[in-house]
Amino acid sequence: MSASFANALHAAHDAAAAQHYPQGALYVVATPIGNLADITLRALHVLQLADTIACEDTRHTQSLLRAYGIDKPADRLLALHQHNEAQAAQAVVQRLQAGQRVAYASDAGTPGVSDPGARLVAAVQAAGLRCIPLPGASSVTSALSVTGAVAHAPGAGGFVFAGFLPTKSAERAAAVQQLATEPRCVVLLEAPHRIQELANALAVLGDRRVTLARELTKQFEEVSEHAAQDVAAWLQGAPQRVKGEFVVLLHPKAAPEEDSGASERVLRLLLAELPTKTAVKLAADITGAPRNALYERALALKHPPDAPAAHD
Incomplete structure (x- = not known):
């Protein structure tokens, strides 16, 4: 552990220790995707506080914890990965029901997105237990x-x-x-x-x-x-x-270039016979032009800026 992370542990305690961390809850912890400095203060505090840390790879997580100066015995780490998530989730539920605080961390980033964790969270929620997110790094x-x-x-x-x-x-x-x-x-x-x-x-x-x-x-x-x-x-x-x-x-698919003249011609013809909203909807369906733009154009056609003001 470097001196900078020793300072981080003190800062984590000062910043996060006063908050409430209920027992019998699963803490879903985002971890760095590469740069160790991208850990949050609250994540550091919870990883110290947790009775059990469930993790995708116990060896990887143990190395991560040691880098931050957090010492957890091997029996406090529980392997939970894509091949055993259903079974390991039940072990986590049992520990939560016994009143433990359990943190879950995948190898990198936010669990349950492209990494394991979704089935674990679903099992915990199905058991009527609480899941608490600790946001952080995400690729x-x-x-x-x-x-x-x-x-x-x-x-x-x-x-x-x-x-x-x-x-x-x-x-x-x-x-x-x-x-x-x-x-x-x-x-x-x-x-x-x-x-x-x-x-x-x-x-x-x-x-x-x-x-x-x-x-x-x-x-x-x-x-x-x-x-x-x-x-x-x-x-x-x-x-x-x-x-x-x-x-x-x-990247978003490029919108096709539209023939604004053609869409306006259709809009004018429809406005002559139909209410504004109906005319705009049909014009958008016929021409493929954006409905919002057609609606703004319809209002401009019905109420031109240089039109004389109406008098009662």
């Missing part, structure tokens, strides 16, 4: 925050988390074809030994923009944006580009 939100890929346009706002695509080539190709019609930003995850295959599959998306976020928060972190059809060649351009864990973002 998904970290990548999204530095790409500007989350649009806010009507019908295309937000993002879709797709995680890892199938490993078999035919199934992966089918999944990519489905994603091709998704207008929102899509978040994918991929391991280094499969990133080239994913890049090859994404090439069918042509000029749709793709961001690769590699080794986030680590020394060789890299964030790079390309057209989908160019990603495979970029990866092949240097050996280090295929190393590390990847977050892959498909």
Whole structure:
């Protein structure tokens, strides 16, 4: 443990110890995705306080705890991973029912997203016990925050988390074809030994923009944006580009250029015969133009800014 983390433990106690930490509760703890300094003060306090720490890999978590100067005997760590989550979740429930505080940490980041933890939380909730989130590092939100890929346009706002695509080539190709019609930003995850295959599959998306976020928060972190059809060649351009864990973002699908003149002609014809809302809805259905924009244009056509004011 470095002196800086010794100070962090003191700071964690000062900042978090006065808060209430109920017994018989599961604490879902986000841990760093690479940079040890990305732990939160509350996470440090809870990891010290917990009677049991359930974790994806006990050896990895023990190393993490020791880096922060937290000493937990081996019998206070409980392995809970994708291969034993259902059975281990019941062991956690029993400990919670006995009044223990149990923390759960996956190997990196926020549990229950792409890592184990969802089945554990479901089992704890089904038993009528409390789950308390301790937010922190996440590769998904970290990548999204530095790409500007989350649009806010009507019908295309937000993002879709797709995680890892199938490993078999035919199934992966089918999944990519489905994603091709998704207008929102899509978040994918991929391991280094499969990133080239994913890049090859994404090439069918042509000029749709793709961001690769590699080794986030680590020394060789890299964030790079390309057209989908160019990603495979970029990866092949240097050996280090295929190393590390990847977050892959498909940027929002570009909206087709619309013929504003045609949509306005349709809107004018409909406004002459129908109420405004009905005319706008039909014009949007016919032309594919955004309904909000058509509605604003309809109001402008009905009430031009230079029209004389009405008098009673």
